[in-house]
Amino acid sequence: TSRHLSNASVxxxxxxxxxxxxxxxxxxxxxxxxxxxxxxxxxxxxxxTQLNKDGASSFYAEHSSKSFFxxxxxxxxxxxxxxxxxxxxxxxxxxxxxxxxxxxxKAKSTHPHxxxxxxxxxxxxxxxxxxxxxxxxxxxISFFFGGTLSGTEATMHDEL
Ligand code: UDP
Numbered sequence: 676t677s678r679h680l681s682n683a684s685v686x687x688x689x690x691x692x693x694x695x696x697x698x699x700x701x702x703x704x705x706x707x708x709x710x711x712x713x714x715x716x717x718x719x720x721x722x723x724t725q726l727n728k729d730g731a732s733s734f735y736a737e738h739s740s741k742s743f744f745x746x747x748x749x750x751x752x753x754x755x756x757x758x759x760x761x762x763x764x765x766x767x768x769x770x771x772x773x774x775x776x777x778x779x780x781k782a783k784s785t786h787p788h789x790x791x792x793x794x795x796x797x798x799x800x801x802x803x804x805x806x807x808x809x810x811x812x813x814x815x816i817s818f819f820f821g822g823t824l825s826g827t828e829a830t831m832h833d834e835l
Contacts, residue, residue, distance in 0.1 A: 688766040689719060690806045691815035696754035698802035699723075703794040704757060707803065710790060711761060714773060719760040720820055723835045726752050730831030734818060743799065750799055755835055758819045767812050770805040777801060 692711070694704055711718065726734065731751040738744050761770055775786040779795025779802065786792055795801035806812035819832070 686764060687762055688764060688812075689760050689762050689816060690766040690770050690812045691804070691819065692759045692761050692770055693804035694757040694759075695751065695800075695802055695804060696756060697750075697796065697800045698794055699757055700754055701794065701802075703802060706793065707790055710773065711759075714763075714769070716761040716763045716766065716770070719762040721757065721759040722819065723755050723757050724819065724832040725755045725835060726832045728752055733831055734815070746799060760816055760820060767806055767809065771807060774801075774803045774805050 694707055698704070698707065708718070728748060731748045732739065735744070735747055735751070738747065741747075763769060773790055775782040775789025775791040777791075778798040779791040779800070780797050782789050782792040782795065782801075790803050791801045795803070806815050
């Protein structure tokens with residue numbers, strides 16, 4: 676029927692969301708998950724894991740030449756993270772909009788209802804991550820949830 680056809684045409688999209696070490700440490704997990712579910716996302720998969728130096732460096736490889744890189748790696752390896760695959764129509768852009776701008780301090784004035792305004796501290800410790808494009812989302816999802824086929828994931832992070 677036409678009703679079934681229109682339902683089938685809705686494109687579900689997946690993105691990688693992460694609660695970074697500061698977000699887990701400060702107990703923001705339940706509040707963040709409430710925002711996720713209230714915003715219509717389905718949590719398709721989730722895992723608590725600990726990035727090691729190689730894993731964090733690989734995940735943020737595009738920033739390896741930046742001045743903030745070593746500090747970023749130290750931050751990202753400072754404790755466990757909660758990674759989630761979120762599913763929804765337009766998930767990538769909608770999750771980026773929900774988390775708000777990179778600088779959590781600025782987010783508090785310009786995007787006061789964003790997740791980074793709620794639980795982030797500054798430009799580095801911004802409590803959450805979201806894939807930024809159709810290219811990065813599948814790459815980041817398989818980084819954490821790709822299984823052990825290639826054997827590389829095991830050297831990047833340890834499931835807790
Ligand atoms: N970051 C930082 N200093 C900067 C820019 C970024 O410490 O000047 C950190 C911050 O934790 C950010 C991450 O590096 O979330 C990745 O930066 P990106 O520009 O990709 O921001 P995002 O996509 O996370 O908003």
